[in-house]
Amino acid sequence: MSARVLVGVKRVIDYAVKIRVKPDNTGVVTxxxxxxxxxxxxIAVEEAVKLKEKKLIKEVVAVSCGPQQAQETIRTALAMxxxxxxxxxxxxxxxxxxxxxxxxxxxxxxxxKEETSLIILxxxxxxxxxxxxxxxxxALLDWPQGTFASEVVLEGDKVxxxxxxxxxxETVRLKMPAVITADLRLNTPRYATLPxxxxxxxxxxxxxxxxxxxxxxxxxxxxxRVDEPPQRQAGMKVETVEELISRLKEAxxx
Amino acid sequence: xxxxxxxMLKGSSKLEDVMKKFAQERIAPLVxxxxxxxxxxxxxxxxxxxxxxxxxxxxPQYGGTGASFFSSILVIEELAKVDPSVAVLCDIQNTLINxxxxxxxTEAQKECYLPRLSTEMVGSFCLSEAESGSxxxxxxxxxxxxxxxxxxxxxxxxxxxxxxxxxxxxxxxxDPSAGYRGITCFxxxxxxxxxxxxxxxxxxxxxxxxxxxxxxxxxxxxxxxxLGKAGQGYKYAxxxxxxxxxxxxxxxxxLAQGCFDQTIPYVQQRVQFGKRIFDFQGMxxxxxxxxxxxxxxxxLTYNAARLKEAxxxFIKEACMAKYFAxxxxxxxxxxxxxxxxxVGFTKDYPIEKFYRDCKIGTIYExxxxxxxxxxxxxxxxxYNG
Numbered sequence: 001m002s003a004r005v006l007v008g009v010k011r012v013i014d015y016a017v018k019i020r021v022k023p024d025n026t027g028v029v030t031x032x033x034x035x036x037x038x039x040x041x042x043i044a045v046e047e048a049v050k051l052k053e054k055k056l057i058k059e060v061v062a063v064s065c066g067p068q069q070a071q072e073t074i075r076t077a078l079a080m081x082x083x084x085x086x087x088x089x090x091x092x093x094x095x096x097x098x099x100x101x102x103x104x105x106x107x108x109x110x111x112x113k114e115e116t117s118l119i120i121l122x123x124x125x126x127x128x129x130x131x132x133x134x135x136x137x138x139a140l141l142d143w144p145q146g147t148f149a150s151e152v153v154l155e156g157d158k159v160x161x162x163x164x165x166x167x168x169x170e171t172v173r174l175k176m177p178a179v180i181t182a183d184l185r186l187n188t189p190r191y192a193t194l195p196x197x198x199x200x201x202x203x204x205x206x207x208x209x210x211x212x213x214x215x216x217x218x219x220x221x222x223x224x225r226v227d228e229p230p231q232r233q234a235g236m237k238v239e240t241v242e243e244l245i246s247r248l249k250e251a252x253x254x
Numbered sequence: 255x256x257x258x259x260x261x262m263l264k265g266s267s268k269l270e271d272v273m274k275k276f277a278q279e280r281i282a283p284l285v286x287x288x289x290x291x292x293x294x295x296x297x298x299x300x301x302x303x304x305x306x307x308x309x310x311x312x313x314p315q316y317g318g319t320g321a322s323f324f325s326s327i328l329v330i331e332e333l334a335k336v337d338p339s340v341a342v343l344c345d346i347q348n349t350l351i352n353x354x355x356x357x358x359x360t361e362a363q364k365e366c367y368l369p370r371l372s373t374e375m376v377g378s379f380c381l382s383e384a385e386s387g388s389x390x391x392x393x394x395x396x397x398x399x400x401x402x403x404x405x406x407x408x409x410x411x412x413x414x415x416x417x418x419x420x421x422x423x424x425x426x427x428x429d430p431s432a433g434y435r436g437i438t439c440f441x442x443x444x445x446x447x448x449x450x451x452x453x454x455x456x457x458x459x460x461x462x463x464x465x466x467x468x469x470x471x472x473x474x475x476x477x478x479x480x481l482g483k484a485g486q487g488y489k490y491a492x493x494x495x496x497x498x499x500x501x502x503x504x505x506x507x508x509l510a511q512g513c514f515d516q517t518i519p520y521v522q523q524r525v526q527f528g529k530r531i532f533d534f535q536g537m538x539x540x541x542x543x544x545x546x547x548x549x550x551x552x553x554l555t556y557n558a559a560r561l562k563e564a565x566x567x568f569i570k571e572a573c574m575a576k577y578f579a580x581x582x583x584x585x586x587x588x589x590x591x592x593x594x595x596x597v598g599f600t601k602d603y604p605i606e607k608f609y610r611d612c613k614i615g616t617i618y619e620x621x622x623x624x625x626x627x628x629x630x631x632x633x634x635x636x637y638n639g
Contacts, residue, residue, distance in 0.1 A: 076268065079272065191272060191275065191280075191305060192268075192272045193306040194306035194310060194319045194329070195319045195320070196306075200268075
């Protein structure tokens, strides 16, 4: 049982914050805005820590890509029970252009370097809603994937994943090493207790640059414009069914 | 020696984030009910223990968290933003009970009580009586010595945490002829025969925190249950209350901040005469004044905490912090109700509870008058050359 689990944790704008688009429409306002760990990443960390508590895996390594502040997110993972962290330093323009393709290249490189048996990620980030990183990482590594996991069961050198899909639940069995992405109902993340916050201060965070991993961060996407969603128009009340039909015809809906 | 408090907060912010989340999710939903029923939800107490918040400064070898006094202050402040009653439970445990055991306990006493205080047992501090509040040392509870045990008779009043406490630290006099030099601190377990916990008070505020009278009817306590030395109880009480004062200051700061935080969004939304009421200059000036007082109270509190941690003299600063923070809590909560208008006056909004809760700050753990008298003693000394 020398299994090592890599967990990706992304620093995103806190879910409770009211998002504002920048006046120049190039993005959203992030300066001075509260950031936290992506909620699905919290669920991923919790699952990894639970596996370790059941003594099914040996080490949980939390990874985050971004500027200096990414270390705060790693510290939260450490306070939840991760053993150590890896901060992949990406800042400036590279950070602005960092997307699922770049992150999955980084994770793939790290997974090989760190002899990983399992990569657990959140299914998507609440800022870009891409839902791609897990899938791309698995493809780059040529590993099997169990996405939208609502249950994970380790069975020797295999892992059974129950996936939430449109039609209901699908059960797959993957041969490790594998990639799993966490969905909402996988678990309820624990609060970091004060003793664990204290312990986390002593845990190690290694800093590495993408170049050292041989990763090219070039983006093939360009964000042209960011706009607020259209303002919701007020509805209209009608008195009779006849009126409803005539209004719908007028609006070209019938 | 002044210590710049705010800049030293690096590394504590993780604690604040986690505390906010915990308090919002686990405690906030229960606050209103606990206030109405005048009862602490046992799940909250269990959560405090599970999160390691009841043994903050206790060494990990005894099952504690092994964090600093300043961490305790931050925890108390964050809890008070959500419920000052929960904050005071945590404050008494950490700044009074645990500290007394850690500083004065024999190894046997520490091994017996610290692990339980860290993980599952609440403690109570019993000093005040019906006839002795500020005049604490005129207490009448008597402990008569027999061979290797004492018999305690008397009663205590206004004892916080009493409903849930498993252990009581009782100040009783072993030798009334020696006056206050006979006061001794006894460890009394809850199930000791003769110890009766009276009905809890029906209070204006801090209602979820149980405040009960205690009766001691020939309570037999072994000599080994003396904490520290016989006749030194008065010193221990003063010492602990000097530190506890900072905890109460933190509670008042948190209370004021929690109230303020829930009021400003309303003021920003409420529109009258075509604009937000926040945009009226009269409102802006009042709000800024309160915010400044709050910040000052916080800095006084943090400064006192840092001085204590650094082993420097801190008593005057602790008194100033507690006195000022209680005043600021009164000012803030009163103003917040006004800014909220009619809704501030209803129980459907959390503001009126903060207003009721704040008043005890000027009364317990040393009344405002006592704080002011103590501060003046220091000033007198300082200017005597």
